[in-house]
Amino acid sequence: xxxxxxxxxxxxxxxxxxxxxxxxxxxxxxxxxxxxxxxxxxxxxxxxxxxxxxxxxxxxxxxxxxxxxxxxxxxxxxxxxxxxxxxxxxxxxxxxxxxxxxxxxxxxxxxxxxxxxxxxxxxxxxxxxxxxxxxxxxxxxxxxxxxxxxxxxxxxxxxxxxxxxxxxxxxxxxxxxxxx
Amino acid sequence: xxxxxxxxxxxxxxxxxxxxxxxxxxxxxxxxxxxxxxxxxxxxxxxxxxxxxxxxxxxxxxxxxxxxxxxxxxxxxxxxxxxxxxxxxxxxxxxxxxxxxxxxxxxxxxxxxxxxxxxxxxxxxxxxxxxxxxxxxxxxxxxxxxxxxxxxxxxxxxxxxxx
Numbered sequence: 432x433x434x435x436x437x438x439x440x441x442x443x444x445x446x447x448x449x450x451x452x453x454x455x456x457x458x459x460x461x462x463x464x465x466x467x468x469x470x471x472x473x474x475x476x477x478x479x480x481x482x483x484x485x486x487x488x489x490x491x492x493x494x495x496x497x498x499x500x501x502x503x504x505x506x507x508x509x510x511x512x513x514x515x516x517x518x519x520x521x522x523x524x525x526x527x528x529x530x531x532x533x534x535x536x537x538x539x540x541x542x543x544x545x546x547x548x549x550x551x552x553x554x555x556x557x558x559x560x561x562x563x564x565x566x567x568x569x570x571x572x573x574x575x576x577x578x579x580x581x582x583x584x585x586x587x588x589x590x591x592x593x594x595x596x597x598x599x600x601x602x603x604x605x606x607x608x609x610x611x
Numbered sequence: 612x613x614x615x616x617x618x619x620x621x622x623x624x625x626x627x628x629x630x631x632x633x634x635x636x637x638x639x640x641x642x643x644x645x646x647x648x649x650x651x652x653x654x655x656x657x658x659x660x661x662x663x664x665x666x667x668x669x670x671x672x673x674x675x676x677x678x679x680x681x682x683x684x685x686x687x688x689x690x691x692x693x694x695x696x697x698x699x700x701x702x703x704x705x706x707x708x709x710x711x712x713x714x715x716x717x718x719x720x721x722x723x724x725x726x727x728x729x730x731x732x733x734x735x736x737x738x739x740x741x742x743x744x745x746x747x748x749x750x751x752x753x754x755x756x757x758x759x760x761x762x763x764x765x766x767x768x769x770x771x772x773x774x
Binding site for chain 2: 541554577579
C-alpha cells in the first residue's frame with residue numbers, strides 16, 4: 432500500500448504570511464487593541480521584538496523592574512465598621528453562669544470545682560499531719576505496712592483502730608473532720 | 612482515597628502525650644503512682660491525674676491477686692520506685708479495697724494554679740485514707756417543702772401506729 436506524505440512546509444508558509452499581513456495592517460483584534468503595532472525607529476538590538484505600549488509612552492520608570500506589589504487598605508475603615516467588628520459576640524468574653532456560693536464558708540466557687548478556701552484549710556491540716564508522720568517515721572522510705580489513724584487531743588483509740596499506727600495532733604478536733 | 616494519616620488528626624486516641632517521649636511519659640506516671648501510694652492524696656495537673664488514675668487502679672487490681680502471684684509482684688516492682696511501698700501496697704491497700712469492685716480513687720478539680728501558667732489542677736486521693744475529707748456530703752436542709760411534707764407524713768404514721 433502506497434502512503435502519500437505531503438510536506439507541511441508550503442501550508443505553514445502560507446499561514447504565516449497571512450498572519451503577518453493581518454498584524455501589519457492591525458486587523459488582529461487580540462493584539463495592540465486593533466491598531467497596527469508601533470513601527471517607530473528602533474535600535475537593532477537583541478531583545479523582545481514586540482514592545483508593549485505602556486513602557487514606551489511612560490519614559491524611564493521611577494521604580495526598578497523587580498518591585499513586588501503588596502496589599503494595602505484603600506480606604507480608612509469607619510468607626511461604625513470598626514465597632515461592628517470589635518463588638519461582634521464571638522469576640523466578647525463569655526459570661527460564666529457556673530459560679531455559686533460555697534455552703535460551708537460563703538466564698539464564691541465554680542460548681543464543678545472545690546471551694547478554694549475550704550481546700551486551703553484541708554491542705555494546711557494535711558501538711559501538719561504529714562509533718563507528724565515524718566517525725567514518727569524518722570527518715571525517708573520507712574512507710575509502715577499498717578493503716579494509719581489520726582487522733583486529736585483527748586481522744587482514745589476505739590476497737591476499730593486495733594492494729595493501726597496512731598498519729599497524734601496537739602489540737603482540738605476541727606468541726607469539719609468527723610471521726611469515723 | 613486517603614492512604615496516609617494526615618498530621619493533627621487524633622480520632623480515637625486514648626493516651627495523652629505527656630513529657631518528652633513515650634518512655635518519659637511512663638516515668639512521669641510512675642512517679643505519680645509512687646507518690647499516690649505513699650501519701651494517699653496528691654495535687655497535680657488534671658491531665659496527669661486523669662492519665663495516672665487508670666494505671667493506679669489497675670495496679671491495685673493486680674495487688675488484690677496477692678503477693679504470691681508472680682505477675683502482680685513484677686508489676687508492683689516496676690510501678691513503685693520506692694520498694695518499701697510494695698509492702699504497703701500488698702499488706703495495707705489490697706485488704707482495704709478487697710470489698711470494692713473498682714474505683715479506688717477520687718479525682719476532684721481544684722482552682723487553677725497560682726503561677727504564670729494558671730494550669731488546671733486536680734487532687735487525686737485513695738478512698739478510705741486517714742487524712743481529713745475534702746468534700747463533706749451535704750444533706751438537704753429540713754426546711755425544704757418536700758422534707759417538711761415527709762416529716763408530717765412520718766408524724767401522722769407514728770400517731771396512727773400509736774393509737
